[in-house]
Amino acid sequence: MEIPILDDASPSAPRSPGRARRLLLTLSAGACALALATGCSGADPAAAKATPSGTAQGSVTRDTADLEGAYQAVINDVLPSVVQIDASDSLGSGIVYDDKGHVVTNAHVIGEEKSFKVTVATGEAVLDATLVSSYPEQDLAVIKLDEVPDALKPAKFGDAEKVEVGQIVMAMGSPLGLSSSVTQGIVSALGRTVSESRSGGGTGATIANMVQTSAAINPGNSGGALVNLRSEVIGIPTLAATDPQMGDSAAPGIGFAIPVSMVRTVADQIIKDGKVTDSGRAALNITGRTVVDDSYRPAGVALVSVDRGGAADEAGLRAGDIVTKIGDSEVTTVTSLSEALAGDKPGDRVTVTYTRGGDSRTAEVTLGEI
Template identity: 65%
Template sequence: MEASRTPALRTVAPVVALVCALAFVSACSVSDPSAGQEQSTTRAALPMAGNDLQSDYLRVIKDVLPSVVQIQASNDLGSGVVYDGNGHIVTNAHVVGDEKTFQVTTAHSEDPLTATLVYSYPEQDLAVIKLDRIPGGLKAARFGDSEKVQVGQIVLAMGSPLGLSSSVTQGIVSATGRTVSEGREGGGTGATIGNMVQTSAAINPGNSGGALVNLDGQVIGIPTLAATDPDLGGSAAPGIGFAIPASMVKTIADQIVRKGKVTDSGRAALGITGRTVVNDAFQPAGVAVVDVRSGGAADRAGIRSGDVITRLGDTDITTITSLAEALAADRPGQRTTVTFNRNGRETTVDVTLGEQ
């Protein structure tokens, strides 16, 4: 899956068809008063359901949007989510880039506030900044449980697409558990991120670091990437966006707030430096091990420099990206197998994965 960073409905046709069908039945069934009453009740229920959904939208927007801020760096603009009442704001690492200070516009500040970087963790494309002064009315967002996110769930994406602050788009959760690699072009971190939430809600430049919110008013993800379509010249593919799940956001942000850095990434690693190799037909054919970290997972399993990794568990490995994506689906301490070629001979060894 190729994706680009985002410097960040149910169709009405069946409902219209249903309304028309009901109107037709009602017009043809006037001989039964009770049936007519039932049809009238059904017709009345349809707009009522629509009003209930609209009320949910309005309630969630009123509740959560004040917790979403706009972040301005020197050369980039993105969004962030108020993490706590102490002025901590979580956002994407690619939003903060290499900078240390930022201008932040909150829902209750007429003028931008200054903020300072606490820590950036590009490996998961997450960062935390802290307001230098906490304004009145600052409201922390509520983060949901990623395990409860379901495909088909209605969600709202909140942020500052193209600099339009406090913008809201809507869609559904299209899939969960996606592993997506972020490009480095345009300031991306190059991170490979597992367990991402795919959504049809529009994710545009400036949405990065904002909030993907369910109808309970909980942040279930941080919008980060939009898929790119090679047939469209690498531009964003409409309706395919990705958000870092809330549980991972909390895991990383909690460590940064408490310790000022990430000490437990939860990301599996082999402990190697590698590069993609190609076969005689110039097709990607595996990952050549350039260096092995002493005491790491690969070192303990007997993998050496010069070995070419072709399989991790049940997954074929052809490129360094495919290896990163396979590891992103695993956990530190998990046992798996690695298949590699050494001097023309294929070998499979058991490996206990380490931590990145």
């Protein structure tokens, strides 16, 4: 299913300050009924009323203080590793990746820019940075500070395999240009595949295995940190869902972050080789376009060109064929084709259903790599 997406930082946060968002915290507690049911024989009535209530209130107070303390500890630990990135006409966020001054962010935050102004939370003056490389296919990029301050603090990155639905998380970044801002929520779901819009500066990337969160993600949060209560970065906030029935306005509490496993895979390659050398992403090795049926509804992807020696070419597909299914997944648009392949790896074999001259056919395709 294609999820409509609002690119939360394309353009990134506008420069007008003074806009904020609200935070809601709810708390509930119950009372002891067992003593009342048994009659509390021989007990002092005043004590019977005071003890359960007092105990519950004390527990709530301690639990609240413990949770607040945990939040504050994480914020104090991680926020110095989250930076604000000024990319000429827009603002976004980034995460200090190592002690050499590398900063990882979203590709759509930096756009076509090559040089940037970076503000760190530790109080240094605005720093200059330059682009190392951008990888729009996964909406990730790495920039590097020209001079590395002594107080620069790299973030600690977590394990994607240990991320679970229900975990408390915080999103840190510069929403709406408000630097060092924090919102709170939970991991709402895992394994989402979503597609960015190309409008407003988005890369058009289809990204698999994203972390869905209820933590608020607003323009300018892109490239920042989604963090667990162990002060570990588990993802990069990238997208917020939109509601088509509400005029494509943002759907509250539905945001998506690129998982830490993909962040580290891409960043490590860029830092080592200056580019991504092994995407790990499957492809048919074709150029395609969406076609429509007689009712002007999207009906498949026509192959405009087929890379010689690529996956589709080796399986006998050719320009003019129209792909309608990958395995059991319907293909109606270029985006749905990307989403159907998002969960596969290079070398996987899939059944491709296509039409040629009006006849429906199938081919077994060994997938190539983007």
